[in-house]
Amino acid sequence: MSESVSVRCPVCRREHLYAVPSYPCECGAPVRPPVDRHGAPTAVAHQVWDESWVAVECAVCGRRADWPQPELGCGCGALLRIPVAGDTCPDTEPDGDPPAPPRRAFQPITIRTARDAVTAAALYLRWLGYQDIRRADQRPPSGIGLAARGLLAQVDPTVRPASPRDVECLWLTAMTESAHCVYFSLAGYTTEARTRADSLGVPLFVLDLTGTPQPVNGLADELGAAGG
Known part of the structure; x- marks a missing residue:
């Protein structure tokens, strides 16, 4: 209750x-x-x-x-x-990670706002194994950027399908940071964006309103199966 x-x-x-x-x-x-x-x-x-x-x-x-x-x-x-009791400041990354338990099924949150979409993507990345999720240093041309060790993610909560330029900008930014990248979109992708993502090696996910990322290309399927 x-x-x-x-x-x-x-x-x-x-x-x-x-x-x-x-x-x-x-x-x-x-x-x-x-x-x-x-x-x-x-x-x-x-x-x-x-x-x-x-x-x-x-x-x-x-x-x-x-x-x-x-x-x-x-x-x-x-x-x-709303105030929260106790010491609740976000933790810094520990020196060593504890042994990982068997991974359970992803449990999403319902998406009602743009912030919910970002939270859903962050929860999914954490479920994949990325624990140090934070706001990306560089703001993407559209949406919100998230970052973790070795990974850059873009969350687009708009009603416009992502374009090839959106995918290319994410990929280029990730390249400059020597990181992998992944794209989350509420409205999906144009056909050209999907083709460009496949050629650049960018996993694409669509966020449904339940908050569950759905893989759009084979790279996203592989990421979801293998984890971070």
Whole structure:
């Protein structure tokens, strides 16, 4: 059963009932950010990627992972950041990785907003084995760029199918960083974009509204089967 907390907007003083989201740990247990019931929400003036995530420890297996910072949109237009209890700053990369357990089925989140699309792609990359996911240093011409060790990803949440130029820009940026690359799109790809991706070696995924990345080309099939 979902946990709910009462939240008052600091701008208009309107009361809301916020349902704390649940996310799937790699062990299969549900993980919820520990919302501070006594803390006051703050209105977000500017979204900062590093402040949009909190590190939460799974109560079952003890694994610590980054999940989206609890936020709520008020009817007055303010975006409210819900305070989280305890030490929840995102972890730095550990010196050594623990042994990897058998990989469970990917558990998606429903896509309702552009941010949900980025979160779904980040969760999928983490499921593939990339743990140090962050906002890419270089902003792509369209969409949002994500980066991990040895990987550059582009998430396009627009309603326009990705073009050959979009694929080429991602590939060129990845080449300059000596990294592999992968493309996620909500609206799919033009035929020319698919052909160009195959020639450049770029895996293509379409994000359906359930938040599950669907492979578009053989390279994406191979990536999903082999993991990161």
